[in-house]
Amino acid sequence: MPLEDHIGDICRKARLQTKMDLVQCAEVAGLAVEELQAWETEGLIDREFNMLALAELVGLDAGKAVKVADGWGPAEVDLSRWAELRLITTAEGFEVNSFVAWDPVTRQATVFDTGWYADDIFALVELEDLKVEHLMITHMHGDHVAAMGDVRKRWPDIRLHTNNEGAPEKSRVQEGGVIEVGTLKITPRLTPGHAADGVTYVVEGWASAAPAVAVVGDAVFAGSMGKDFKTPALAQEKVRTEILAMPEDTLICPGHGPLTTVGEERAHNPFF
Numbered sequence: 001m002p003l004e005d006h007i008g009d010i011c012r013k014a015r016l017q018t019k020m021d022l023v024q025c026a027e028v029a030g031l032a033v034e035e036l037q038a039w040e041t042e043g044l045i046d047r048e049f050n051m052l053a054l055a056e057l058v059g060l061d062a063g064k065a066v067k068v069a070d071g072w073g074p075a076e077v078d079l080s081r082w083a084e085l086r087l088i089t090t091a092e093g094f095e096v097n098s099f100v101a102w103d104p105v106t107r108q109a110t111v112f113d114t115g116w117y118a119d120d121i122f123a124l125v126e127l128e129d130l131k132v133e134h135l136m137i138t139h140m141h142g143d144h145v146a147a148m149g150d151v152r153k154r155w156p157d158i159r160l161h162t163n164n165e166g167a168p169e170k171s172r173v174q175e176g177g178v179i180e181v182g183t184l185k186i187t188p189r190l191t192p193g194h195a196a197d198g199v200t201y202v203v204e205g206w207a208s209a210a211p212a213v214a215v216v217g218d219a220v221f222a223g224s225m226g227k228d229f230k231t232p233a234l235a236q237e238k239v240r241t242e243i244l245a246m247p248e249d250t251l252i253c254p255g256h257g258p259l260t261t262v263g264e265e266r267a268h269n270p271f272f
């Protein structure tokens with residue numbers, strides 16, 4: 001799976017988050033404004049320019065940005081280490097990731113976001129003979145919850161977990177309150193920024209003794225982060241303290257793009 005954002009996207013997000021002047025950015029880069037804008041859109045340009053200076057000006061780690069521009073991607077994750085975790089990607093114009101996790105003995109299961117449609121979730125649940133008890137929402141953006149109606153129709157007793165203001169009190173996540181799904185222990189952490197209702201779910205207690213898993217929604221991607229032009233400092237702070245402070249081998253499951261780890265993002269994400 002390619003990175004969610006190419007280097008042009010990353011610099012554009014950083015420019016808008018830091019509110020740096022477009023003309024000044026172009027000047028520092030040694031590009032015409034139109035050239036900078038084309039590069040931000042395409043991620044490609046056929047001449048040399050000062051990307052280091054531009055990355056620094058917009059608050060990125062310039063060394064990491066250069067590596068992303070040179071084609072860095074996270075090492076491919078061998079998901080079989082987490083025998084009871086599945087990634088489901090659905091596409092409707094663009095792709096979004098959902099996840100399903102379960103206890104291998106009791107078959108109790110939780111779904112993280114529904115994606116555009118739930119057919120693949122339903123098929124997995126039948127194949128693995130799962131009892132879906134929970135629907136955990138990372139944030140209420142349309143791509144992540146498009147199939148929520150179908151999921152709740154199929155399992156009317158499913159427990160919804162969200163930090164959305166519009167949700168009934170019983171569905172609101174309790175920060176730090178552990179939710180048990182069989183032997184799995186799931187701890188919600190509030191990660192507002194890209195979305196005010198952003199939640200990261202930390203899943204521990206894997207039967208295979210595999211490392212913790214963080215289902216992060218769009219808080220952070222491999223090499224980038226979800227856009228937040230209103231509260232960018234808060235978004236970065238939350239990723240730093242709630243996600244990247246976890247052990248290096250923690251698996252990060254983002255809402256878009258490839259799986260990654262805390263170690264990979266600490267070492268390579270230009271926003272951090």
Ligand SMILES: [Zn+2]
Binds near residue numbers: 141144255
């Ligand atoms: Zn999204």
